[in-house]
Amino acid sequence: MQSKLIRSIVYWVILSPLVVVILFPFGVMFVTAVRPRDELFVFPPTWWFSEFRWGNFAEMWVKTSFGQALLNSVYVSVMSTLLALALSIPAAYALSRYRFPGKGAYRTFLLMTQMMSPIVLVLGLFRLMVALGMVNNLNSLVLTYAAFNMAFTIWMLQSYFNTIPRDLEEAAWIDGATHFSSLIRIFLPLAVPAMAVTGIFSFINAWNEFVLALTMIRSSDDFTLPVQIYSQVAGRYQVEWHHVMAGTVLATVPVAIVFSWLQKYLIRGMALGAVK
Incomplete structure (x- = not known):
């Protein structure tokens, strides 16, 4: 027991610089979001300020149409995820369970597409x-x-289906x-962690994602969160940084909720999918 405690302390000491580097931007983001506007550019910079201005979030929500952008991002993210899973599950199942001509070439094609940046295809997609x-x-x-x-998703699911x-x-x-019924009733329930x-x-x-959303969407009513937050900075004579950071803080909340909600499946899926 004592040796495990010592190892844990050593690991935390080793990882502490990485933890600081990861959490520092979030700390700056949150402090800027709740700081009074006239204390944003004090010199020298300080973590302390006179009061917590939670009203910055309400002001940002009204002035930047944050609610509509939030709904747009939720719609796009959820629907694209469901569509990707719906199309990837049959493909991954076929790669895992059947032999057919061109199977190796198809797997290579999938791997090559992961190496390609979406920005290269922006013009063609537009x-x-x-x-x-x-x-x-x-x-x-x-x-x-x-x-x-x-x-x-096909690559990950196929590796897990093999187990x-x-x-x-x-x-x-x-x-x-x-x-089909065996796939729905037996196979897919076992594959919940991988999905x-x-x-x-x-x-x-x-x-x-930002680049494709900025290219495809022209109306401010249809902006997703990354584009909406960007629009509060680009081309502005005066940037309301407390509003920008408040929007950024709120934009991270849904991802944190989804990650926390599915964390047990994430750990289980990554562990089981790594073993054949």
């Missing part, structure tokens, strides 16, 4: 959405984010279940 009449439409982001997330014993499905087939892991990463990728 012209495609123009042809489809979907510019300034949130569904264009849903389709685009789902397409970019599918390579990762599920085939005997369970074969037993269901003997009992009269079809391939949670891929869902978390897909949601976060869609929630934080």
Whole structure:
């Protein structure tokens, strides 16, 4: 017991600089969000201020149309995640359970697409959405984010599906279940941790994406949170930094909630998916 305690203390001492580096930007963000406006640019900089201005959040919400941007981001992130999972599960299942011509080439193609940055394809994607009449439409982001997330979700799900014993499905087939019913009733419940892991990463990728949202969406009523926060800085003669930071703090809350809610599945999925 004492040796475990000593090891834990040593690990925390070693990791403490990394913890400070990670938490420091969040500390600056929160302090700026609740600081009075006339104390933002004091010199020398200090962590202390005269009062907590929680009203900064209410002012920001009204002045920046934050509520509409929040709803837009929730819609785009949730729908693109669900679409990516719905399309990736059959593909990952086929890669895990069946042999077919071009299987190796398809896996290589998936790996290559993960190496490609979305910014390289912005022009082509924009012209495609123009042809489809979907510019300034949130569904264009849903389709685009789902397409970019599918390579990762298929790769992750296929690796996890390989760890599920085939005997369970074969037993269901003997009992009269079809391939589809065995997939829905037996296979997918066992794959909940893997789907949670891929869902978390897909949601976060869609929630934080900026370049495609800035390119596809032109109306301020359809801005997602990253673009809405950016619009409070770009082209402004005077930037209300307390509002910008208040918006940034609130933008991190949904991701933190989703991550905390699915944390047990995240740990379980990553652990089980790493073992064959």
